[in-house]
Amino acid sequence: MKTRDLAYIALFAAIVAVLGQLPAVPVPGIPVPITAQTLGVMLAGSVLGAKRGGLALLLFLAVVAVGAPLLASGSGGLGVFVGPTAGYLYSWPVAAFVIGWLTERFWRRFNLAWALVANLLGGIVVIYAIGIPFTSLYADIPLSVSATGSLAFIPGDVVKAVAASVVAVAVRRAYPVIELPGRRATAG
Template identity: 45%
Template sequence: MNQKSISSAQSIPSTQQLVYIALFAAMISAFALVPPIPVPIVPVPVTLQTLGVMLAGLILGPRMAWLALLLYVGLALLGLPILPGGRGGLAVLAGPTGGFLVGFIPGAWLIGLIAGRARQLSGPMQFARYFVACVLGGIVLVYVIGAVWLSFVANMELMKAFLAVLVFVPGDMLKAAVATVVAARLARLQLLPHSR
């Protein structure tokens, strides 16, 4: 088997990895069933989806998390009613939440990338690394993409859009803490899947 064949075989997810990818896409869909909480000052509701994004990144690693979110977003855009409020379809991209949805994909990848190096750590250092990964990938990156999209779709000044999404920070920091605790516990029990 030549080097090209080996690298090609390594790029194909195993059956076990496909199960994890599908499982996390389904979990995020289940989180979307929790009724969204409207926010008066911005046309984007509070949902549990970001918790799913953070958990996917921390638990699956960058590649599988990226694929899980790509699957979830792809199914939603194909029309499956798996977004908060039972929405789905390409029209979602024309709305104010479209940027956040798209941002979940690179957000999960970044979380997995940063957290991947923390698997060998333990205790407070691992916890801190997981939490920072959630903040940078699940909050900062998703907010930047979401705010730029919101500014464009809602014809809002960019700075105003950035300030508007700051209302989500306290809730998302809490989600980051929950995801960190769950992932750190799974790591301690050696239950995290091997990611590539």
């Protein structure tokens, strides 16, 4: 891995940390708040690709695990990995990887529509598929209640997916130096 790759990984881990400084919005009936940090997950995957995007989120979670209070709730440490929000945290590297993988597959025809598909599938479907069962388990609520409660996240997550898609397409066009593996940088 090149120094540039490490710098991008660290940069996107920092972006997720900065997005965690925006206050969390509590959701009635579910112990998981709405945060801006999933926007960082989507950006990492769609801008950096699968490997670097996933590694950026693993780095972020490692820093959280050692106690840095970088989550939107102001928390950090190992305790966050065994509570109602744990599944969402576990999903972030997987989601960034999936978004990046889809972005790499769509690279030749990468436009706003394909970027949105990648961000919706990875940034919503993957995150919910992992997060909802963990919330059910750790909050001791039925899976149906956890799934129903997560519906409150969908409008905001769709907005984040659109924003991440617009940014990813703009970055690809304006700053082609961020190459995806096996792809030659292009300006258009």
